[in-house]
Amino acid sequence: MKPIDWEIKTADGNARSGILRTRRSVIETPVFMPVGTQASVKGVRFEWLENEMDARIILGNTYHLYLRPGVDIFKQVGGLHRFSTWDRSYLTDSGGFQVFSLNDLRRLTEEGVEFRSHLDGSKKFLSPEVSMEIQAALGSEIVMVFDECPPGDAGHEATRKSLELTARWAKRSRVRFDRLQVDGDDLGHIEADGLSGHQSLFGIVQGAGHLDLRDESLERTVDIGFDGYAIGGLSVGEEKSVMYGVLEHIASKMPADAPRYLMGVGTPEDLLEAVSHGVDMFDCVMPTRNGRTGGAFTSSGKINIRNARFAADREPLDAECKCSVCQRYSRAYLRHLYQAGEMAAATLISHHNLFFYLDLMKKTREAIRNHQFDVFKKNFLDGLAENDTVDV
Numbered sequence: 001m002k003p004i005d006w007e008i009k010t011a012d013g014n015a016r017s018g019i020l021r022t023r024r025s026v027i028e029t030p031v032f033m034p035v036g037t038q039a040s041v042k043g044v045r046f047e048w049l050e051n052e053m054d055a056r057i058i059l060g061n062t063y064h065l066y067l068r069p070g071v072d073i074f075k076q077v078g079g080l081h082r083f084s085t086w087d088r089s090y091l092t093d094s095g096g097f098q099v100f101s102l103n104d105l106r107r108l109t110e111e112g113v114e115f116r117s118h119l120d121g122s123k124k125f126l127s128p129e130v131s132m133e134i135q136a137a138l139g140s141e142i143v144m145v146f147d148e149c150p151p152g153d154a155g156h157e158a159t160r161k162s163l164e165l166t167a168r169w170a171k172r173s174r175v176r177f178d179r180l181q182v183d184g185d186d187l188g189h190i191e192a193d194g195l196s197g198h199q200s201l202f203g204i205v206q207g208a209g210h211l212d213l214r215d216e217s218l219e220r221t222v223d224i225g226f227d228g229y230a231i232g233g234l235s236v237g238e239e240k241s242v243m244y245g246v247l248e249h250i251a252s253k254m255p256a257d258a259p260r261y262l263m264g265v266g267t268p269e270d271l272l273e274a275v276s277h278g279v280d281m282f283d284c285v286m287p288t289r290n291g292r293t294g295g296a297f298t299s300s301g302k303i304n305i306r307n308a309r310f311a312a313d314r315e316p317l318d319a320e321c322k323c324s325v326c327q328r329y330s331r332a333y334l335r336h337l338y339q340a341g342e343m344a345a346a347t348l349i350s351h352h353n354l355f356f357y358l359d360l361m362k363k364t365r366e367a368i369r370n371h372q373f374d375v376f377k378k379n380f381l382d383g384l385a386e387n388d389t390v391d392v
């Protein structure tokens with residue numbers, strides 16, 4: 001099978017800038033992928049993501065889409081792209097992370113996980129094979145292996161057991177995935193859309209905060225062989241120093257000739273830290289989750305628009321930001337919208353936040369190409385002064 005179409009254009013220290021080509025879009029890396037849990041990036045129209053932010057890839061969540069609207073609907077309408085009208089790339093997660101968040105609603109066996117739907121209590125089952133089948137029906141460009149996600153504070157022995165199960169599941173994911181690329185559900189509508197090319201499969205390195213287990217998980221995952229490699233199990237409640245320690249330890253050891261993806265992380269500072277260790281891809285709910293609660297990311301730090309100090313502030317959220325929200329609306333007006341319970345407050349701040357994240361990655365790519373990444377990172381961190389509490 002043809003490996004993923006990926007090339008590094010420039011390396012600057014461990015940081016690298018590259019190009020990833022899928023059957024639907026050309027993705028410049030490092031890249032931030034907005035999260036579209038329900039095949040919708042919360043509060044933000046695809047038109048804005050396409051035209052103003054130039055997002056080339058977004059996420060869909062297998063767990064949520066499996067429960068609602070369900071796989072049959074995707075088979076009938078011809079996959080996630082036709083259903084949602086997003087015709088650039090999708091990355092779908094495996095459903096594992098969400099299932100393992102349902103502590104008292106699940107039963108884990110070697111075969112897979114039985115759980116009750118949080119929507120109606122009905123019994124459901126996910127396994128490596130089922131997850132690959134769902135992701136084939138969704139027709140995403142990048143598919144994630146089905147893994148077990150141990151809690152961030154899991155002990156050494158529990159984490160080892162978990163990563164051994166994850167390695168066995170990764171192998172089963174690979175086998176089922178390869179078969180589906182030959183006779184899968186998505187092939188018909190991919191051809192009908194005038195596209196060619198298979199889905200890509202990414203493996204996931206687990207091991208929580210235990211560096212020896214991270215090494216072991218990486219070795220086992222690389223042995224199976226994937227198109228890209230993800231770092232899972234971070235930003236799940238551990239101390240930031242633990243996360244940064246894992247990134248420093250493992251990222252540059254991951255295969256250099258494949259994209260590296262840090263799952264579910266994080267703040268703008270976290271992204272730059274990870275890029276400095278050689279990570280290429282990111283996703284996180286923070287821009288939209290904070291947008292809904294009044295938290296805005298700016299070049300001078302995090303602010304919360306609920307703060308009374310913004311009541312008559314005629315400045316935009318971020319004077320340096322080129323987004324259409326900052327070109328037009330003041331902090332005072334956005335604060336008023338939030339206080340009045342207007343839904344526009346959430347959509348406008350989410351819009352700004354996503355623009356800010358995508359723009360940060362664009363500037364990061366430029367800095368790497370100019371071999372100025374360290375200076376860029378330092379200047380960015382030096383500029384962070386405002387420090388309101390926002391949700392993380």
Ligand SMILES: [Zn+2]
Nearest residue numbers: 321323326352
């Ligand atoms: Zn803005």
